[in-house]
Amino acid sequence: MKIQTKIAIQFSLIVGSLLAVFSFVIYQLFAEFREQEYYDRLKSKAITTAQLLIKVDEIDRDLLKIIDKNTLTALVDEKVLVFDQQNKLFYSSLDDHVIHYGNDLLNRVRKEKYVETSDDENEVVGLLYELNGQNYVILASAYDKFGHSKMANLRDILYSGLVISILVTVLLGIFFAGNALGPVNQFISQISTITANNLRERLDERHGKDEIGQLAAAFNKMMYRLEQSFELQKSFVSHASHELRTPLAALKSEVEISLDEKLSVAQHRGILENIRKDINRLIALSNSLLQIVRPLKSSINSAVEVRIDDVVFQAQDDLLLSKPEYRISVEYAKEPENEKHITILGDEPLLKTVFTNLISNACKYSANHQALVAIDFNETHTLVSVQDEGIGIPEEDLTAIFEPFYRSKNALTISGFGVGLSVCKRIVELHKGKIHVESQLQHGSKFLVELPHIL
Structure with missing residues (x-):
């Protein structure tokens, strides 16, 4: 897999994950806000009902039911129940809706004084209302139709936005990765043309302002060292060949003379002396060449x-x-x-x-x-x-x-x-x-x- 593709995928995964987390957090915060806001409305409704029913003598149960049925701010599936000190139903705002409750819930409200819970899709608030030494338990329930509708709309918007954002991120990731790695592709094209015959070629360092420029500068330094090594090798071979040629040519000539001519013992001895000098020269040259190689290979670790x-x-x-x-x-x-x-x-x-x-x-x-x-x-x-x-x-x-x-x-x-x-x-x-x-x-x-x- 190309680096450009890897960068685009990784970039898309990172951005997509961040967007998904962001969307989830937004949705959860909004859900908590909606729920808490609705519980506060139910609590307010329960307190209002209790005050009208218990504190205001002019309002009886039938009148309160009429008021609840005709109020403009009534909640969907709204139901308010009032229980006396013996947990007997004292008041019910509507007769055609039921709040599922039991003594456990009523006892819990009496113990904790305020409870927030749910009954299927409906939110339920229970609170303890005290008046003249009497403790009344009030349960208020309703369905937050508009809140759930807003949540559904928000969920659809977040899902759609997340999908579209991820697609846009993928396209932008491919585009920017291509732009970022464009110089690298150029370097690859230039490097592929460099051979042993044109080691003087250098990459564009882009003034060394970014990592790509630093990479090019490092590569150019490496090419310079490589060029120097090749030049040193060529120089070594050239000089070594030249230095070796002279004593070897002399040896060849002296051997040929000793083979082609009828020479005296003294003359043969003289030729052998010359051969020995040339051999010593070759040995000295070999030792010198070894001196060059040894430091280059030595390590002082x-x-x-x-x-x-x-x-x-x-x-x-x-x-x-x-x-x-x-x-x-x-x-x-x-x-x-x-x-x-x-x-x-x-x-x-x-x-x-x-x-x-x-x-x-x-x-x-x-x-x-x-x-x-x-x-x-x-x-x-x-x-x-x-x-x-x-x-x-x-x-x-x-x-x-x-x-x-x-x-x-x-x-x-x-x-x-x-x-x-x-x-x-x-x-x-x-x-x-x-x-x-x-x-x-x-x-x-x-x-x-x-x-x-x-x-």
Whole structure:
């Protein structure tokens, strides 16, 4: 079932229920008002009859009957009975109508002094009238013909109005639901045209003034992230293919030479040395590609407390072990009084990758292969800076160096794949941190990593 149909049905049910309840309440209130009003008229009639019959000596029973028969305000099927103290009938206004009564009703009236009840369709009022020490019971009965006629008319009007209102509500519900969901139908039509070849298509956000506009804005943000992911995938495939092609082509050429030419042992050894270099290059490239994939798939939901200085010293030891020519200096900007200032929640191997890459780059791009690492902190973050005195980064490249496979023009002669910094940025962001760079050509670069500590 379409949402438009569901909304129309639900809207109609809600409005119809409210109208039905409203009509029922109106009918019940009017019924109670009619009944109470008629009981008051019967009570007034009973009191008037008692006063005329008992208090006025000039009026006897026969005269009172004549008055009751000829009064203009007589009620339909009106009957008034008066009983003396021994429950004997003292007066009856008419002889051709009967009020069904018994001693139980008379005793009840004497006990409660005023009773409202009914006899079939007639309303009956019983009251106790006291005069000169005598207690008279008066029963007045009549049929509210006009009141019941009004009730029937009101019932017909409410039924008709309810049916017509429900029909109108259904039509209006369909109309307004269609209008409200019209933009959604437009979105569906636009979304159905979006494919992998036109991910730049965006929905009309309608200025974001309502939920539909907010939905469109959220969808557009999702499309932007999806587009970025596709672009990253294309870039990854393109650069990876390019980087893989060079060593593979070299391997192919060297193998073909060794097969086609009659070479000496020394020449074969030289070819094997070249093959080993190309294989090492392929291994390094594969490791770099794995570094890109790993942070994208990693989760730090099971993060543990990690001291940043321990991670930095581990990265220093590993680099000096593999590259003894590197000169790495690690110092504290200020001594931490509380170790929590330099402790964060995170993934230790990933953090080690960050500082290994930054320190390795600092040494690799410096003529003296030297890197200065400073550990600092503030009220909210642990700060680690890695500084070198290398070739620096051109200003126009500063905004792009964190993109995968991007390399500055002045670094193309130095071996590398342009992967490390993009990996560092992704890992730092996974830890809810930031990474900044300051650089000046021929004067070196400084990378600053900010990670929220646990204090």
